[in-house]
Amino acid sequence: MIDMHQDIRDAVTRLCADFPGAYWRKLDAERAYPSEFVDALTAQGYLAALIPEEYGGIGLGLSAGAAILEEIHRSGGNAGACHAQMYTMGTLLRHGSDAQKARYLPGIASGDLRLQAFGVTEPGSGTNTPAIKTFARREGDRYIVNGQKIWTSRAEYSDLMILLARTTPADQVAKRTDGLSVFILDMKAAREAGMRISPIRTMMNHATCEVFFDDVEIPVENLIGEEGRGFRYIMSGMNAERILIAAECIGDAKWLIDKSSAYAKEREVFGRPIGQNQGIAFPIAQAYARMRAAELMVHDAVRRYEAGENPGAEANMAKMLAAEASWEAAEAAVQTHGGFGFAEEYDIERKFRETRLYQVAPISTNLILSYIAEHVLGMPRSY
Amino acid sequence: MKVLVPVKRVIDYNVKVRVKTDGSGVDLANVKMSMNPFDEIAVEEAIRLKEAGTVSEIVAVSIGVKQAQETLRTALAMGADRAILIVAADDVHTDIEPLAVAKLLKAVIDAEDPGLVIAGKQAIDNDMNATGQMLAALTGWAQATFASELKVEGEHALVTREVDGGLQTIKVKMPAIVTVDLRLNEPRYASLPNIMKAKKKPLEEKTPADYGVDVTPRLEVLKTSEPPARAAGVKVGSVDELITKLKDEAGVL
Ligand SMILES: Cc1cc2nc3c(=O)[nH]c(=O)nc-3n(C[C@H](O)[C@H](O)[C@H](O)COP(=O)(O)OP(=O)(O)OC[C@H]3O[C@@H](n4cnc5c(N)ncnc54)[C@H](O)[C@@H]3O)c2cc1C
Ligand SMILES: Cc1cc2nc3c(=O)[nH]c(=O)nc-3n(C[C@H](O)[C@H](O)[C@H](O)COP(=O)(O)OP(=O)(O)OC[C@H]3O[C@@H](n4cnc5c(N)ncnc54)[C@H](O)[C@@H]3O)c2cc1C
Numbered sequence: 001m002i003d004m005h006q007d008i009r010d011a012v013t014r015l016c017a018d019f020p021g022a023y024w025r026k027l028d029a030e031r032a033y034p035s036e037f038v039d040a041l042t043a044q045g046y047l048a049a050l051i052p053e054e055y056g057g058i059g060l061g062l063s064a065g066a067a068i069l070e071e072i073h074r075s076g077g078n079a080g081a082c083h084a085q086m087y088t089m090g091t092l093l094r095h096g097s098d099a100q101k102a103r104y105l106p107g108i109a110s111g112d113l114r115l116q117a118f119g120v121t122e123p124g125s126g127t128n129t130p131a132i133k134t135f136a137r138r139e140g141d142r143y144i145v146n147g148q149k150i151w152t153s154r155a156e157y158s159d160l161m162i163l164l165a166r167t168t169p170a171d172q173v174a175k176r177t178d179g180l181s182v183f184i185l186d187m188k189a190a191r192e193a194g195m196r197i198s199p200i201r202t203m204m205n206h207a208t209c210e211v212f213f214d215d216v217e218i219p220v221e222n223l224i225g226e227e228g229r230g231f232r233y234i235m236s237g238m239n240a241e242r243i244l245i246a247a248e249c250i251g252d253a254k255w256l257i258d259k260s261s262a263y264a265k266e267r268e269v270f271g272r273p274i275g276q277n278q279g280i281a282f283p284i285a286q287a288y289a290r291m292r293a294a295e296l297m298v299h300d301a302v303r304r305y306e307a308g309e310n311p312g313a314e315a316n317m318a319k320m321l322a323a324e325a326s327w328e329a330a331e332a333a334v335q336t337h338g339g340f341g342f343a344e345e346y347d348i349e350r351k352f353r354e355t356r357l358y359q360v361a362p363i364s365t366n367l368i369l370s371y372i373a374e375h376v377l378g379m380p381r382s383y
Numbered sequence: 384m385k386v387l388v389p390v391k392r393v394i395d396y397n398v399k400v401r402v403k404t405d406g407s408g409v410d411l412a413n414v415k416m417s418m419n420p421f422d423e424i425a426v427e428e429a430i431r432l433k434e435a436g437t438v439s440e441i442v443a444v445s446i447g448v449k450q451a452q453e454t455l456r457t458a459l460a461m462g463a464d465r466a467i468l469i470v471a472a473d474d475v476h477t478d479i480e481p482l483a484v485a486k487l488l489k490a491v492i493d494a495e496d497p498g499l500v501i502a503g504k505q506a507i508d509n510d511m512n513a514t515g516q517m518l519a520a521l522t523g524w525a526q527a528t529f530a531s532e533l534k535v536e537g538e539h540a541l542v543t544r545e546v547d548g549g550l551q552t553i554k555v556k557m558p559a560i561v562t563v564d565l566r567l568n569e570p571r572y573a574s575l576p577n578i579m580k581a582k583k584k585p586l587e588e589k590t591p592a593d594y595g596v597d598v599t600p601r602l603e604v605l606k607t608s609e610p611p612a613r614a615a616g617v618k619v620g621s622v623d624e625l626i627t628k629l630k631d632e633a634g635v636l
Contacts, residue, residue, distance in 0.1 A: 011460070068575075
């Protein structure tokens with residue numbers, strides 16, 4: 001049985017109580033970044049939960065990270081503005097040199113350095129990551145980067161970016177996943193050297209961007225691990241990311257189900273609570289059952305992760321099931337609230353927009369099904 | 384100086400309270416429980432005194448069911464140094480009465496010899512507002528209730544009290560019992576590093592028998608009922624109509 005971290009959950013709930021729906025609604029209307037919320041989480045140490053103590057973090061396991069993110073969402077908040085500060089450092093921690101870790105991790109743990117931008121996706125390659133075009137050409141003691149990233153979330157609010165780029169052209173490598181390298185990019189220096197960030201307006205408040213590289217120089221000491229092995233480094237962080245996103249979806253689902261069941265008990269039309277009609281009660285009950293099933297899969301994935309297994313299948317399934325459960329809960333919530341589900345004041349429509357993302361990003365459902373079909377069930381690869 | 388802070392585990396202030404069907408009390412099964420908010424303020428005040436160098440050690444005490452150790456861990460995570468849990472009940476629905484609590488606290492005081500006790504003015508579950516006062520009587524110490532400001536000056540505590548007419552400032556000789564009101568401070572959150580540190584702080588477990596105190600209830604609850612549902616209001620068409628209604632129907636003018 002994994003540690004449920006009830007004490008941490010209670011403390012996160014307390015913190016989130018200071019950031020009620022009105023706070024998130026205002027930011028949403030202005031498409032503004034939740035700086036006060038992120039600062040509060042940082043000050044209380046939550047975003048350093050997974051960083052080892054020797055680097056100034058708290059040194060907790062993934063289950064603690066999952067508990068923290070779940071409770072933020074369970075309180076009606078959104079951790080999307082900063083969740084990556086918790087786990088993007090994993091690439092650095094696992095594959096960085098001692099010098100790189102000593103240079104960056106303490107600052108990331110204290111929050112002075114924000115490493116919450118992750119530049120992988122490109123417009124021309126999409127899900128097909130090895131097909132990225134951004135190229136880092138080595139010249140003496142530096143790399144010269146050219147290309148474009150898209151959906152690089154929080155790029156405007158990050159001091160550092162984990163950047164994936166090709167360092168050997170795809171037609172010169174044995175396997176298409178070879179020849180890709182990972183860099184830790186100093187965003188301030190890169191901006192001065194010609195990196196351009198352009199925000200994308202989306203249906204929710206997510207601070208996601210396009211990033212353009214035009215002869216941007218990166219010192220060689222910012223290469224993580226070996227040149228050409230970057231794809232593996234990026235993949236090695238995916239299980240943690242999937243599990244943490246799944247935990248956020250569980251939090252969303254719980255919040256939505258709580259709201260729906262409370263409203264269904266209170267709202268009376270035709271002289272009785274609407275929840276007395278099975279047409280209202282059943283979709284909420286169904287969402288609850290699906291959420292609990294997904295939650296069990298999240299727990300199984302976390303347990304395996306913490307035991308040192310490779311829970312690729314469980315992490316993917318947890319993310320898929322949890323994202324579907326939160327979406328089902330959002331659907332039920334809008335329907336239960338009738339017209340009021342559309343009114344901003346109820347926060348239902350906001351959560352409805354926010355939680356839809358997780359069936360697409362960071363990995364879409366189809367790709368998870370492809371993974372299960374191929375890697376778990378041994379069917380032929382479809383792409 | 385050592386400070387003793389009693390903390391009670393109560394139903395969370397956000398929970399919508401439901402009365403048990405047999406009317407014997409409030410239903411606490413599977414309900415979120417938290418530290419009594421006034422006790423949080425007391426813990427916070429003790430921590431501030433420690434940060435100011437006035438206090439050297441903060442001991443948190445809770446009396447109730449075993450699960451109250453979670454409440455004590457919260458106090459430790461906020462900044463208390465160690466904790467004493469007196470397990471006086473098995474059933475979460477058993478409320479230990481103020482006099483029994485005061486007697487147990489008196490026994491803890493005898494063992495610990497604190498210079499100050501900072502307690503909440505009341506617990507939000509039963510709203511008794513009695514424990515601090517009873518403890519002052521049992522110890523013979525000075526009491527300062529409903530504190531909205533607390534200053535320690537040498538041998539004395541200067542306490543501003545919230546009274547009906549406004550604010551009253553009194554000077555009491557320590558050791559003393561201070562009970563705190565809502566506006567004294569805003570309690571801090573327990574941070575993640577401190578939650579982790581709290582797990583390693585000492586938490587001693589005792590029973591009322593260890594202190595020779597009998598906690599058998601002396602009060603009998605006859606009935607618990609929900610407050611009557613609020614009746615619908617009325618809309619008035621004019622100021623005149625309002626005045627007429629206030630005069631003739633409400634009888635308040
Ligand atoms: C708000 C937001 C934030 C994001 N943040 C980041 C970030 O910080 N960093 C980052 O690198 N990326 C980020 N992403 C990108 C995200 O990971 C991608 O959007 C996602 O991986 C899908 O890629 P795509 O949008 O190019 O879709 P495409 O790859 O074009 O896919 C479109 C659709 O086709 C389906 N499809 C594609 N190939 C197959 C196949 N072989 N079989 C079946 N179906 C297939 C997909 O499942 C999808 O439904 C973010 C995206 C969004 C929307
Ligand atoms: C954008 C927008 C524009 C609108 N424009 C207009 C307009 O121009 N003019 C106007 O008059 N109204 C308008 N409406 C109101 C709209 O018609 C109502 O929102 C709708 O009829 C539902 O009523 P309600 O919101 O009060 O939901 P409720 O009646 O509270 O219903 C809530 C939920 O309970 C369900 N429910 C209720 N009773 C039962 C039952 N017995 N059995 C099973 N399920 C039940 C409902 O199906 C619904 O899913 C608008 C609403 C919106 C959101």
